[in-house]
Amino acid sequence: MEPNNISTKAQYISDTVWKWALDIGPKLIFGLIILLIGLWIIKILRARLRTRMLRRQIHSSLQPFFLSLTITTLYVLLIILVMTIVGFQLTIFTTVIGAFGIAAGLALSGTLQNFAGGVLILLLKPFDLDDSIVAQGQDGKVTSIQIFYTVLITADSKTVIIPNGKLFNEVIVNVTREGKRRLDIEIKLGYAVNVDQVKQIILDAIKTTPGVVDNPGNRVGVSALEIDGIKFILNVWVNPADYLVVKLALQEKVIKELNAAGAKLPGT
Numbered sequence: 001m002e003p004n005n006i007s008t009k010a011q012y013i014s015d016t017v018w019k020w021a022l023d024i025g026p027k028l029i030f031g032l033i034i035l036l037i038g039l040w041i042i043k044i045l046r047a048r049l050r051t052r053m054l055r056r057q058i059h060s061s062l063q064p065f066f067l068s069l070t071i072t073t074l075y076v077l078l079i080i081l082v083m084t085i086v087g088f089q090l091t092i093f094t095t096v097i098g099a100f101g102i103a104a105g106l107a108l109s110g111t112l113q114n115f116a117g118g119v120l121i122l123l124l125k126p127f128d129l130d131d132s133i134v135a136q137g138q139d140g141k142v143t144s145i146q147i148f149y150t151v152l153i154t155a156d157s158k159t160v161i162i163p164n165g166k167l168f169n170e171v172i173v174n175v176t177r178e179g180k181r182r183l184d185i186e187i188k189l190g191y192a193v194n195v196d197q198v199k200q201i202i203l204d205a206i207k208t209t210p211g212v213v214d215n216p217g218n219r220v221g222v223s224a225l226e227i228d229g230i231k232f233i234l235n236v237w238v239n240p241a242d243y244l245v246v247k248l249a250l251q252e253k254v255i256k257e258l259n260a261a262g263a264k265l266p267g268t
Helices: 003-055 061-087 091-107 109-124 164-168 195-207 240-262
Strands: 132-135 140-145 149-154 159-163 181-189 219-226 229-238
Touching: 003 061, 109 140, 109 149, 109 159, 109 164, 132 159, 132 240, 140 159, 149 164, 159 164, 181 240, 195 219, 195 229
Parallel strands: none
Antiparallel strands: 132 140, 140 149, 149 159, 181 229, 219 229
């Protein structure tokens, strides 16, 4: 190859590289500066966000998630910004991300519903740990609240796992929040009984049963007149944790006291 041709090509390559450096170099430098500044700002925001969540007493199960989601989103936005400044074409990139998001949403629709329900439960707090609730046909004590499901322990020591999506979208009865729970018991007796005497016997049984709460007041009365007898109802207040124990003890005591007084059940 002739020296002139080599010199010409070398000059051409040198000019091309110099032109590329003049065109792309400032963008690369500016993009690098923006990247460093962005990383510094994200680091500050991470610390402030963690402090803010602690002050607002956001549930401990949600804090890592919100922090990770926020910081990851900021990182993605920063990378996109830097790529745009440098001059990368993001059309294909955004199309792929969008397609992936749609596919993931369809595949995880049930899981995302449970996740959303868990976030709302932890934020709105319709119940807390150790609360007794009635939901989805289950009655038990809340032992764990996770992002995707809630765990109950029933009175007969069964572990019930309820998906948060279904749990949050249905009626939840919190029997613990008010600090007391009403116990209702119905008893049917024959028409031959003395109503006032029966009411007094039941009231005495209520007063001597451990676990019954006096406030806001207990009540005994005739709830229905039926063909085969009179139906009495007892409304007493108990602590939620003592509900079953008091129910069993009170029913037993009332029956014994009524039998001792000669009160007859229908058909006896």
